[in-house]
Amino acid sequence: MVAAREDGRTLVVLANFVSPLTVDLRAASVPRRWSEQAPRTIWLTRPGDVLVVPVPLSESFCHYAFTRLGMPQDRVTAVTVPDIPHVPMADAVSAHGLLEPLRALLRERPQPRLLPTALDEGCVALAAALGIGIEPYEAGGPSARTVRTVADLNTKSGFRAVAPGLGVRLPYGAVCAGADLPRVIDELLAAWERVVVKPDRSAGGHGLRFVTRDDRLDETRRPAGGYWVVERYVEHTRAVSAQGECTPDRVSVPFDGEMRMTGGAFAGYRSPPYDVPDLARAELTEWTLALGRHLVAEGYRGPFSLDAVCTRDGTLYALECNVRRTATTTPHALVTRLTGNATPAWSTGTVRADAPRSFDTMVEHLIEAGLDYRPETGVGVILYTDRPVDGAGWRYVAMAADHTGLTEVEARLAAAFGHDDG
Template sequence: MSTLVIGNAYNEHLVGDLGALTPERRDALGNISLRLAWLLEPGDVLVVPQPVTPAFLHHLLDLKGLSADEVTVLVPPPGRFGDGILTGDRLLDPGFVERLRPVLAENAVDTVLPYAFDSAVAELARLLGLDKGTPGFGFLEEGGTDLLNSKCAFRAIAAGRGLPMAEGVATGDRAVAQGFAARMLAGGRPVIVKQDHHAGGYGNDILAPHPGVDPIGASRAVLLQDPAAVARHFDTHWAAYTGGGRHPVVVERYHPDSVPLTAELEIHDDGVDLHHVAMMRMRPVLDGIAISPACQTEEQRTAFADGARDLCVPVRAMGYRGLINIDVILTPDGEMLFSEFNGRLGGTTHLHHIGTRFLGSDYATRSTMLTRNSWRVGSMEQARAYLAERGLAFDPATGHGVLVTCDSTRRCGTVEYCIVADDPDTARATERALALATA
């Protein structure tokens, strides 16, 4: 049987206010959904917000040993935010739903796998008869993933499991949020303000009591050196932080120079499987991934994996089935602090599929995979030619080289690459060679 894969990354379910983003930013974020093409198997149907360039699809299918007639890629009509992001109105467009029906029947599609299982996906699944074949559908249909993509819900569940977290508050009360921030800043400690529903570090602010605090996991650092400045900041930004008062916020102590790690796990009827632990490369928000045994010590990896599995216990008991991404930071003092979870596909899901297909199930402990989201090239064709001419293109026979994992050239003039090597030094040397490329 086959799967309907839906690339609804950064939709209205995951982003507090899509209208606050520029059309260019929405285009860039929606383009990330094209990564899901790496998940395709024969008979699968992929729905994405933007067309997949023939050169990118050929690159991907050729490496996977598939032909173009074995998979189907569809793009719905534009919606209220245009054609950059796959919003619910596009997914549920009546004409598009009717277009899907015969395609799914022809390919014997019996389950749905979205990037994020929101209410629009649940409605579409019911309309197309895919609800019974989708594990955990009851939890998903009732909005369960709202809990699993909430930073506030995360703090409550993690605290209940006794997992270490940064000192902080989850609240919809401005006085509580502002008061915590003011106390931290008065003591010389920076804080991070996190919107409850957002992804990739977007929507977060660092509030700093002194210059020199570099933002990691946030778009900016704001200097606030007295209580009056703190009050003015919350006057100006409280509505944005809370989505016009609809959502609470998280305010936590910020630990500068920490290393952010993420783990992807799969929750199923029989238990929980760990896919990998990865380091998030921030500039200052997420711009790449490093999966390598050298990114953390064995002790750190074990502690993270144990804590992540423990966090999955109540999540599994609630009825969730599927992928979950759990983040921690490693502070300069050696603390491991759990920071959030996301019950959905994530920025490393396609890398897991690439790793298992080309390197084996133990890829995360014996190889290095190094990615950047934005290698500037003129076109997908130019990227492939550059890699081929210099002998850098990925070779499935050796398991080494560079794959183009997402093509953003139409909208952003960039591609995302993934370097696969035996060790970090070799991967970094290849990355330096890519940095010399010019469009």
């Protein structure tokens, strides 16, 4: 049986995937699609916690998750805050009239604190309205300066402004307003055969485009609103990412790994990295620690990541940082919690079933295939979020003692369900 936290705290786990930190909220379909992954935050909870999510959790998924965590299901309260187009989730709590019900829940719980996915202005205001602190900040919470720093560094231009001073190598590039985008693209294509065009504030590959000299003058180069970053495309063999953690007196790198990418979009992860040169991996760690020290000086506490690409000769180029809980933060917490080991081999991806299935049916098939995670061996697969909307593309975490074992688990998973998208 999993006990409550030793210090008696209660966490209000806020799955604010819909946040102005990550994307322009006018692109309503994008944050809504990300919100479908919000049930994964269930793996962060302990008895007495409150889970605030934008989509309802199925009974089957809750039973599955709490059984594997060794927790009684009725000890965590889930509150659903339906999506409101163009409105940050933290603001939607009040808009749906849920502030008082949340206050009532928290009056029954000791030392409640808010644990947001993204530290945005809305979540700071929500914590104040609830009369609680924000995890893991000291009394008083994050300063306005810290919140501004977080917002800035979650833009491509904000990261590019800070990175050189930290000794971080970047691809050649430029920041511009949408009206100047065609000109800047042409200027960079005069020097480089291929460039990458990115919205200044975006995540998960949203809005990213690759442009070559042969491309026609089409939507790619027409003026657009907002701000953009145009960079030389770096030919690379691996896309890598390291996860940092900031505390008041220390910065650490809990893990690093290789990102699985599809068309520039994040599609999964494998940790530790398998075929990245030692010097490049050490440099990624050094850069992550340097960025973390900068964040600590700005008052930031909590997780962040640094993404980069590694060329064939082992040269590393940083692309962006994400100052929030990312697509790997919660899976890593899940792996550590289930295995009791901070550094097993693990991966995330999406496996596609040949036909839509219910959650319980998918679990049954995992068990029949001998793939369901077994705590006595530390090997197997966990479905880390709820049933996908299409019932076919299932997100998973795979675990094993080493790379060889992990490769075997994923190969068996792909064979059992047809093919693997990850």
